[in-house]
């Protein structure tokens with residue numbers, strides 16, 4: 001399987017892809033790139049079109065400046081987690097009506113806490129609000145809170161007997177870790193909606209204590225594609241059922257690309273690559289048809305002194321260490337050369353992992369670290385911290401951060 005839909009299922013929607021191709025042809029910066037491209041009438045023809053990278057989409061949007069047929073056109077942060085904000089567009093409603101046709105994690109009886117950050121041109125808070133609006137539930141639009149505010153808000157949420165909460169997994173981990181630390185339980189919480197990062201299995205440990213009845217309900221998407229697929233507690237956390245208005249393709253290189261078949265779509269999403277690798281597979285939940293399994297970002301291999309460091313493998317190792325709840329790799333560069341690698345660890349309350357032993361193990365077992373730092377192994381450090389390095393601009397906590405030495 002290399003497409004999420006059959007030719008027959010995609011036939012009508014390909015008219016949208018042909019219109020998008022027409023728009024991309026008119027972008028001067030793309031030159032001759034689409035000149036030879038055939039208007040796709042089959043999936044095979046679509047797969048022959050050049051893929052779009054993040055920067056391409058921003059280049060196209062700067063030229064196209066699309067606006068919604070009805071209502072307002074919203075501008076959101078789009079693309080890369082570093083540098084100046086790039087812009088993506090969406091109409092009011094954020095395409096959630098089509099998502100709601102197929103996926104209804106919330107219902108009228110829910111009291112839903114929207115804990116995705118609002119403001120700073122972040123999209124997730126608003127699309128979650130759009131979904132909640134369609135479900136007719138009660139909404140508490142909380143957004144992000146500061147460290148000191150958690151206990152008070154958690155008390156409020158417990159009093160309100162909230163039944164659902166949504167956020168990025170790293171923010172949800174803060175909520176449940178703080179609840180656990182403060183001894184606050186949310187026994188009425190049954191649904192945890194998530195989007196924006198991979199699910200973190202360590203969340204289950206805190207949930208088991210704080211909200212044992214809570215189950216995860218995930219969405220996969222980006223500010224460019226908007227919501228592509230969703231899953232239920234019965235699906236593996238890395239597997240999503242994609243919607244009929246979102247066409248997913250897996251290239252020979254294992255990279256996913258996305259094509260919008262929604263006529264209302266404002267971003268020109270035609271074979272758009274998020275950088276995620278994946279496969280189309282059957283979901284163990286038993287629902288028929290191909291589901292998209294996301295295998296993580298290909299760009300999670302970072303160059304350190306000319307060698308590739310596999311961030312996910314390294315973090316998988318440190319997060320197996322008892323007491324470690326999450327790890328992060330911080331690479332400090334000077335003049336583009338990696339000077340130092342710090343592995344930062346968040347730990348459970350009272351846990352004291354043996355960081356010296358872990359560091360020795362990482363150095364001996366990780367070819368890139370042992371080879372690149374053979375003359376200065378002291379520049380590889382493992383330490384416990386109170387907080388990982390977050391990105392104030394995107395509100396996300398990345399698995400690795402590269403920063404310039406000060």
Ligand SMILES: [Zn+2]
Nearest residue numbers: 235283285287
């Ligand atoms: Zn499933």
